[in-house]
Amino acid sequence: MRPLDLLWLVPALPIAGAALNGLICLFWPKAPKATATLIGVGFPGVSMLVALAAIWQYLHGTNPAPFEQTLWSWTAGTFSIPIAFLLDPLSVVMLFIVTFVGFWIHVYSAGYMSHEPGYRRYFAYLNLFMGAMLLLILANNFLVMFVGWEGVGLCSYLLIGFYFDQSFPPQAGRKAFIVNRIGDFAFLVGMFALAAKYGTLTYSKIFPVVVGAPEALKEHYALGLTFAGFVALCFFIGAMGKSAQIPLYVWLPDAMAGPTPVSALIHAATMVTAGVYMVVRSNAIYQLAPEIGTFVAVIGAFTAILAASIGLVQNDIKKVLAYSTVSQLGYMFLAAGLGAYTAAVFHLGTHAFFKALLFLGSGSVIHSMGGEQDMRKMGGLRKYMPITFWTFALGTAAIAGVPGLAGFFSKDEILHNTAATGHWGLFAIGLFTAGLTAFYMVRAVAMTFFGKFRGTHDQEHHLHESPWVMTVPLLVLAAGAVGSGWVGIPELLGGGNTFHHFLSPVIADFSNRLPEHAAEQAEMAASTEWLLLIASVLAGLIGIGYAFKLYGRGEFGGAVWAKRFPAVYRLLDHKYWVDEIYDRLIIRPLGAFSRFLWKGFDDTIVDGSVRALAWATELTAEGGRLSTTGNVRSYALYFFLGVLGLFWWILR
Amino acid sequence: MSLPSSVPVSWFLVLAALLFAIGIAGALTRRNGIGIFLSIELMLNAVNVALVGYSRLLGERTGQIMVLFVMAVAAAEAAVGLGLFIAVYRQRRTIDVNRLNLMRW
Numbered sequence: 001m002r003p004l005d006l007l008w009l010v011p012a013l014p015i016a017g018a019a020l021n022g023l024i025c026l027f028w029p030k031a032p033k034a035t036a037t038l039i040g041v042g043f044p045g046v047s048m049l050v051a052l053a054a055i056w057q058y059l060h061g062t063n064p065a066p067f068e069q070t071l072w073s074w075t076a077g078t079f080s081i082p083i084a085f086l087l088d089p090l091s092v093v094m095l096f097i098v099t100f101v102g103f104w105i106h107v108y109s110a111g112y113m114s115h116e117p118g119y120r121r122y123f124a125y126l127n128l129f130m131g132a133m134l135l136l137i138l139a140n141n142f143l144v145m146f147v148g149w150e151g152v153g154l155c156s157y158l159l160i161g162f163y164f165d166q167s168f169p170p171q172a173g174r175k176a177f178i179v180n181r182i183g184d185f186a187f188l189v190g191m192f193a194l195a196a197k198y199g200t201l202t203y204s205k206i207f208p209v210v211v212g213a214p215e216a217l218k219e220h221y222a223l224g225l226t227f228a229g230f231v232a233l234c235f236f237i238g239a240m241g242k243s244a245q246i247p248l249y250v251w252l253p254d255a256m257a258g259p260t261p262v263s264a265l266i267h268a269a270t271m272v273t274a275g276v277y278m279v280v281r282s283n284a285i286y287q288l289a290p291e292i293g294t295f296v297a298v299i300g301a302f303t304a305i306l307a308a309s310i311g312l313v314q315n316d317i318k319k320v321l322a323y324s325t326v327s328q329l330g331y332m333f334l335a336a337g338l339g340a341y342t343a344a345v346f347h348l349g350t351h352a353f354f355k356a357l358l359f360l361g362s363g364s365v366i367h368s369m370g371g372e373q374d375m376r377k378m379g380g381l382r383k384y385m386p387i388t389f390w391t392f393a394l395g396t397a398a399i400a401g402v403p404g405l406a407g408f409f410s411k412d413e414i415l416h417n418t419a420a421t422g423h424w425g426l427f428a429i430g431l432f433t434a435g436l437t438a439f440y441m442v443r444a445v446a447m448t449f450f451g452k453f454r455g456t457h458d459q460e461h462h463l464h465e466s467p468w469v470m471t472v473p474l475l476v477l478a479a480g481a482v483g484s485g486w487v488g489i490p491e492l493l494g495g496g497n498t499f500h501h502f503l504s505p506v507i508a509d510f511s512n513r514l515p516e517h518a519a520e521q522a523e524m525a526a527s528t529e530w531l532l533l534i535a536s537v538l539a540g541l542i543g544i545g546y547a548f549k550l551y552g553r554g555e556f557g558g559a560v561w562a563k564r565f566p567a568v569y570r571l572l573d574h575k576y577w578v579d580e581i582y583d584r585l586i587i588r589p590l591g592a593f594s595r596f597l598w599k600g601f602d603d604t605i606v607d608g609s610v611r612a613l614a615w616a617t618e619l620t621a622e623g624g625r626l627s628t629t630g631n632v633r634s635y636a637l638y639f640f641l642g643v644l645g646l647f648w649w650i651l652r
Numbered sequence: 653m654s655l656p657s658s659v660p661v662s663w664f665l666v667l668a669a670l671l672f673a674i675g676i677a678g679a680l681t682r683r684n685g686i687g688i689f690l691s692i693e694l695m696l697n698a699v700n701v702a703l704v705g706y707s708r709l710l711g712e713r714t715g716q717i718m719v720l721f722v723m724a725v726a727a728a729e730a731a732v733g734l735g736l737f738i739a740v741y742r743q744r745r746t747i748d749v750n751r752l753n754l755m756r757w
Contacts, residue, residue, distance in 0.1 A: 630756025632749045633688075637680055 003053035004061075007069050007085050010051045010099070011138060011148075015131035017043030021124035033119060040123025041106045044130050048099040051134075055096060058087050068140055068204070079195070082202060086140035090506040093345055094137040094277055097352045101269045101480075102130050104473040108360050109261040111469035112367055122162060122259065129155035133270050137277060141202040142191050145278070149187070149242065152271045153180045159266060160258040172254035179251040183241020187278075190234030197227065203281070210284045211508050217288045228288035235282055236296050239275025244326045245333060246303045250579055252326055256318040260363030263318060268325045268359050269352040276332040276348050280341045284508035293337045297418075300333030301429045306576070308436040312443070313558070313572045316373045317362045320444045324399065325355055327433060331414050334430060340417035342503040346488045347414055350406035353480035354398040358441075360474055361392035364466040365448060369459055375447040377459075379554050382449040384463040387471045389449045391478040396445050398481040400438035401540035406485035408537070413488060415536050420524055427532075431539050438543025443551050443558065451554015492529050664705025671698035685737045685747035689730070696726045 017039050024031050024039075058067055066088035074081045087095070106126060113122050132151025139145040153176075161173030191201060198206050210217060217228035225233060239245065244252035255267045266272070279286060279296070286293055304327045311323035328351050335344035366373055368385055382389045398405040401412070411434060418427040453460050465471065487502075489495020550557025562569040574580070671694055678691030700719045707715025737747050744752065 628756055630753030632752065633680060633683070636688075640676060640680065 003050060003057045004067055004087070005069065006050050007054050007067070007087060007138070008071055010047050010054070010095070011085075011131045011134035013043045013047035013050070013131075014127040014129075014134065018124045018128035018131060021120050021127065025120050025124065031120075036120035036123050037110045040120075040127055041103075041110055043127060044099070044103050044106050047130070047134070048103040051095050051099040054087065055092050058092060066204070079199065081141060081143045083144060084140040084202075085138040086203065087138070088506055089503050090277070090280060090345065091137050093349060093503070095134070097349055098130070098133050098137060098270050101352050101356050101477065102133070102265055104476050105261050105265040105269070105356060105360065106130075108264075108363070108470050108473040109259075111467050112261050112363055113259060116259070118162065122159075125155055125158045125162070126262070126265070129159070129266060129271070133274075136274055140204065141200070142194065143201050145281075146184075146187065146191065149238075149274060149278075150184065152266070152274065153177065153184070153242070156180075156255065156266050156271055159262040160255045162258050162262070169257035172251075172257040176251040176255050179248050180241045183238045183248055183275075186234045186241075187238025190231045190238065193221070193227070193231050193234065207284045207508060210288070211510065214288050214510060217285065225292075226289060228285050229292050232282070232286050232289040232292040233295075235278060235285070236292065236299075239279055239333070240299070241275075242278075243272050243275030243329050243333070244303075245275070245299050245330065246306065249303060249307065249326050250582065253319055253322040253575075256316070256322050260318065260359060260366055263322070264356045264359030264363065267322070269356040272325065272329055273332070273348045273352065276329065276336060276344055279333070279336045280345055280506070283336075283339075283341045283506070286336070287339065287508060287510055293339060295337070297334050297337030297423065297426055300330045300335075300337055301426045301433075302330070303327070304330030304334060304433045305429050305436070306330075308433045308440065310572055310575050311440040312436060313562075313569065314440075315376050315447075317365065317375050317378075317444060317448060318359075318373055320375075320440055321355070321358055321362060324358075324437065324441065327437060328355065328399070331411065331430065331433070334426060335414040335417055338417055338421045338423060338426075340414065340421075341507050342500045343410070343413040343417050345503060346499050347410035350398070350410040350481075350484050353477055353484045354395045354405075354407055357391060357395040357474065357477035357481050358399070360470070360477065361388050361395060364388040364470055364474065365392075367466055367470070368463050369455065370462055372455060372459065375444060376556070377455045378448045378453070379451040379455075380449070380453040381463065385465040387465060387474060391471075391474040392449070393445055394478045395481050396441040398485075400441055400544055401434055401536060402544075403537055404482075404485075406481050406483070408540075409485035409488050409490070412533060412536050413490065416490070416529065416532060419528075419532050431536060434536055435539040435543040438540040439547045442544045442547035446547060446551035446554070447556075450552060454554075492526065492533065661705050661709040664701055664708075668698045668702035668705065671695070671701060683748050683750050685740070685749055685752075686734075688749065689733055689737075693726060693730070696722055 020039050020043075021036055024035065061067075066086055068084055068086050070082045070084040072083050074083060106123075109122070109126065113119055116122065129152055132148045132155060134148070136145050136148025136152060139148060157173045157177040160176055161170040163169045194206060195201055198209060200206065218226050221227040221230045223230060223233075240248045252267060252272065256263055258267075286296075307323040307326035307330065311320050311327065314320045314323060328347070332344045332347050332351070335341070335347065364385065365378065365381060365388060368381070368388075369378065372378070394405070398407040401408045415427060415430050415434070418430055453463075486495075488497055488499035490497050550560075571577075675691045675693075675695030675698060678694065679688050682688045682691060700722055703715040703719050703722075707713065707719075740752065741747050746752075
């Protein structure tokens with residue numbers, strides 16, 4: 001049996017693991033803890049092995065055509081949804097990232113969560129997440145993708161609110177779920193439009209038609225947009241929710257209330273990149289809607305700089321990483337919006353490695369600190385946890401764009417594409433954000449690992465390097481943070497940009513149909529390219545150097561700036577008051593409107609009419625019962641009058 | 653003994669109506685239970701008179717048979733009714749129906 005034929009097992013195994021752990025939770029509560037680990041880590045592990053075998057076979061097959069495996073079809077009239085899996089270059093990349101990074105985070109979780117109650121529940125949720133995510137990326141049509149999309153949203157909600165006995169995590173979970181729901185609604189509308197026009201949602205049936213007749217998508221459709229523009233906008237609003245872009249990014253920082261490995265897996269490496277994946281998957285439509293593409297890029301760039309600037313002043317180590325994630329996702333959308341789809345996926349891949357690494361590293365720190373997340377109370381941890389320090393530092397170097405590491409290649413690819421398409425304003429934002437990124441990450445490293453320990457004596461006594469189940473995943477991901485960029489070394493640096501060529505079959509080619517598309521990507525002089533490259537490296541190095549200067553000796557040098565520009569500091573410290581603005585503009589009016597419907601409509605009109613009926617009935621009965629006097633003679637009189645009436649009625 | 657055939661049926665009916673009206677008036681105005689009872693007997697017998705009158709007019713026996721039924725029922729009713737009133741009297745020391753208004757709201 002070929003490994004490719006077992007592709008369905010890849011999502012099925014983690015789902016089975018989740019079901020098994022869930023059933024044991026219900027029916028065998030005293031089961032030994034080792035079974036939870038065995039199932040929870042084993043099933044995704046086997047799933048990863050199957051995935052790797054399938055990828056290997058796909059890459060070495062003689063037939064480069066995408067592989068599709070249909071399990072069954074769900075048909076209603078003429079509309080049919082195949083429950084089918086697709087392996088093409090894009091899903092190969094995603095499959096590798098999700099199974100590989102996911103598996104190592106599962107291993108790490110076995111150590112990180114070992115003292116927590118709800119250990120088995122945690123693994124059931126985490127496995128369910130893996131299954132849904134794999135469904136999302138392996139689907140061969142939008143509807144099955146949407147099933148996975150909703151599944152990961154559900155698991156995100158469950159895992160953010162994992163500590164349901166505290167007050168904040170369930171709130172954060174609800175916030176994530178509701179904000180995502182706004183995006184999901186737009187995604188659904190986009191799917192409806194596609195289904196109405198093409199009668200199918202299968203990629204391999206829609207995209208060839210789109211490429212074959214692009215003019216049909218350029219006709220006016222709705223909201224003053226072309227059909228392509230409308231669908232692209234709807235899909236992007238969906239991506240805004242899932243991938244935390246302005247204005248729907250507010251849930252991601254709060255999502256840090258969940259356990260740290262969850263932040264690493266769901267809110268950094270995999271789920272939040274689903275929006276990028278979806279945009280790249282629908283690139284044929286986005287290419288026909290350049291105005292929406294520009295919109296995506298602008299939103300991405302502004303998200304990148306906004307989140308990075310907030311990250312500058314955060315003191316919670318996970319919050320820094322959360323805003324960093326939002327910022328890096330902004331980079332991906334900047335690339336995707338400008339048509340650099342491969343660059344977006346490239347950054348998605350490298351980011352998955354180094355951001356998962358950074359989150360797991362911060363988890364290791366938090367674990368050692370006994371749950372403390374405030375970097376002001378850390379410091380000097382370098383001595384106590386060398387493996388965590390070195391891997392965290394590598395991850396920081398990777399995200400800061402130190403030449404040779406993963407983030408350098410992917411971020412440079414994005415900046416290069418921004419400049420190459422002539423968007424110099426966005427390029428400047430991207431470049432400045434790169435500097436900010438380097439600054440806040442090095443600041444986090446310095447505050448955590450350098451200087452003297454600032455926590456309590458008890459905490460200092462407790463400091464320890466994490467056990468091997470946690471350090472081995474750190475080392476593996478550190479290797480990824482170093483090496484995962486090497487698949488996409490640009491031609492300028494003597495590489496072949498292998499990654500770009502590998503993904504190019506997925507990118508729809510309109511050059512025959514629409515000649516203006518081909519001319520867009522202008523060639524740049526090698527000297528200009530070198531200049532851009534040096535500029536982006538310099539931005540990173542300046543950020544790193546300045547952060548070291550301010551924080552390197554364990555002092556909070558940034559306080560100088562906070563004192564010099566108190567207004568700016570307050571603005572950043574309060575995250576631009578975005579949560580407060582949403583609260584005033586949306587949540588409170590919505591609450592007031594809901595209260596009006598409750599008190600003003602439901603209570604008075606709906607309940608009121610029922611109560612009025614009851615009141616009228618009671619009143620009638622009250623009046624009626626007065627006739628029951630108990631006086632026999634008056635009854636006889638009524639009887640007589642009744643008989644008289646009857647006679648009159650009969651004889652009249 | 654038989655009535656002369658010249659007695660018209662309207663006489664019977666007028667008598668029956670008068671008896672019935674007296675009965676009604678008595679039943680509605682008497683406060684004494686026994687009095688009400690007697691008035692009801694009067695109404696029953698008014699009906700009997702009407703039945704007999706029609707029976708004679710139509711030359712049918714059915715009416716007379718009905719009269720026998722009514723008499724039997726009236727006798728049974730009298731027995732039960734008087735028994736009830738005796739029981740009530742033992743409890744309440746009165747059979748004034750105005751004071752027997754226990755079953756009111």
